[in-house]
Amino acid sequence: MNILPFHLNVPAEIVLERPEGTLVQGRYGDRVMFTLTHGRVMYVPPFVADKIQAEGVAPGDRFELCKTQVRNGSRRSIEWIVRRIDPGESEPETPLERDLRASIETVTANGNGNGHHVDSACEQPGQTTKLEHALKTAISAAYNAERYGAELGYVVRFDADAIKSMAITVLINMSGGNNR
Secondary structure: OEEOOOOOOOOEEEEEOOOOOEEEEEOOEEEEEEEEHHHEEEEEOHHHHHHHHHOOOOOOOEEEEEEEEEEEOOEEEEEEEEEEOOOOOOOOOOHHHHHHHHHHHOOOOEEOOOOOEEOOOOOOOOOOOHHHHHHHHHHHHHHHHHHHHHHHOOOOOOOHHHHHHHHHHHHHHHOOOOOO
């Protein structure tokens, strides 16, 4: 079973195959399991399932779900953001694009202007850093390699860890760490 992971502060694009979820009891409390397109499933807390239903998300509708860490002074809490995606807004992203975006967004932290600090790319992008530039370079290389492999009928897949390794190499080379 291919389970969609929710990384902190990284929005995930989701398309439900069925509108109803199934309540599942687990080690860490109740979760609602939803069947997604492309043979995937996701598990979310019941209140998140309620948010999805309140948005009126139907099978085939695209939406983003983001598990966000919010700071209020020294306290931290988790908020889930559900955002419907306009049908004309973009093409569905591939797993590679999602993983690579997650890698870039991991390095970004922004304030949201209401007294809370959201360590999240779910809100708005920050300034480009050397690390972000290195990640984008690695993402572009991986994306192009996957496309080229597909043209040849050769399946090439890079996961987030491979992208991070490539980005670190690019970052070291940008910093002059290869002058031996």
